[in-house]
Amino acid sequence: MVSSPVNDCGPRDVYSAACPCRDMLDLLANKWSALALGALQDGPRRFGAIRSRLEGISPKVLTHTLRRLEDHGLVNRTVYPAVPLHVEYELTDLGRDACAPLALLRTWVEDNIHRFPVAS
Amino acid sequence: MVSSPVNDCGPRDVYSAACPCRDMLDLLANKWSALALGALQDGPRRFGAIRSRLEGISPKVLTHTLRRLEDHGLVNRTVYPAVPLHVEYELTDLGRDACAPLALLRTWVEDNIHRFPVAS
DNA sequence: GGATCCTAGTTCCCGATGGGAACTACAATT
DNA sequence: AATTGTAGTTCCCATCGGGAACTAGGATCC
Numbered sequence A, B: 001m002v003s004s005p006v007n008d009c010g011p012r013d014v015y016s017a018a019c020p021c022r023d024m025l026d027l028l029a030n031k032w033s034a035l036a037l038g039a040l041q042d043g044p045r046r047f048g049a050i051r052s053r054l055e056g057i058s059p060k061v062l063t064h065t066l067r068r069l070e071d072h073g074l075v076n077r078t079v080y081p082a083v084p085l086h087v088e089y090e091l092t093d094l095g096r097d098a099c100a101p102l103a104l105l106r107t108w109v110e111d112n113i114h115r116f117p118v119a120s
Numbered sequence C: 001g002g003a004t005c006c007t008a009g010t011t012c013c014c015g016a017t018g019g020g021a022a023c024t025a026c027a028a029t030t
Numbered sequence D: 001a002a003t004t005g006t007a008g009t010t011c012c013c014a015t016c017g018g019g020a021a022c023t024a025g026g027a028t029c030c
Helices: A020-028 A031-039 A047-053 A059-071 A093-115 B020-028 B031-039 B047-053 B059-071 B093-115
Strands: A075-080 A086-091 B075-080 B086-091
Touching: A020 A031, A020 A093, A020 B031, A020 B093, A031 A047, A031 A059, A031 A093, A031 B020, A047 A059, A047 A086, A059 A075, A086 A093, A093 B020, A093 B093, B020 B031, B020 B093, B031 B047, B031 B059, B031 B093, B047 B059, B047 B086, B059 B075, B086 B093
Parallel strands: none
Antiparallel strands: A075 A086, B075 B086
């Protein structure tokens, strides 16, 4: 039984600079990551669909965001070599699980935005 | 009855670029903000205490992070003009409430870090 | 009375990241 | 030959993040 390529860190503490948790928090605690994962919650979506859902994102930043999520095993990228080109992104099991705390954060912001002082 | 200085946005949608929710998500969905608010969960802390808890943060970035949180009503900053200088940061009610979803995110990362593929 | 210590920052510099606008590749369609 | 549509890439610039060093102001040490 070979070991899978997973992190076997000892401490598991986001407050420890050396722990890989820090990098994962950096990935997930990010505006575009939180929105992109949410956009994939209801099933696979194409690049263009995600782009219009994440109002205001530039294609460059979206590509970068999706690649990071893919590299960390949260999202799968599938290319259908049709014409015009068709690329689909979907959550992995890990990505689906990560959606729960991020969805809570998004809805907390929406539910409590009226409590924030106006920006000066 | 005058209106309090709060956001009275209509849509309340983090996916809308114009909604102030977007700015709040940008503030909270941030590595240092998430860690700093967590560091204040158990009561007021001094600058130096927060700095050592957030292992690896530079004083410049910590100052900037705390100022942003203060400007948005999540944290109060109190200066005790003793010698040596003594400055305390503590959560506001809003900041305390924001801690809940952020704490879930931090613990989700710690609990699931073993499932992430190792960084290549 | 000058040097040192303490906290809570600020300043400088530089590399990484984020954002807008324009450009690319590919092949089917007009 | 020109246009269309998708999924990007490239260029350039502004902002952000990070390390190292420096600052302020009074108390304490020698």
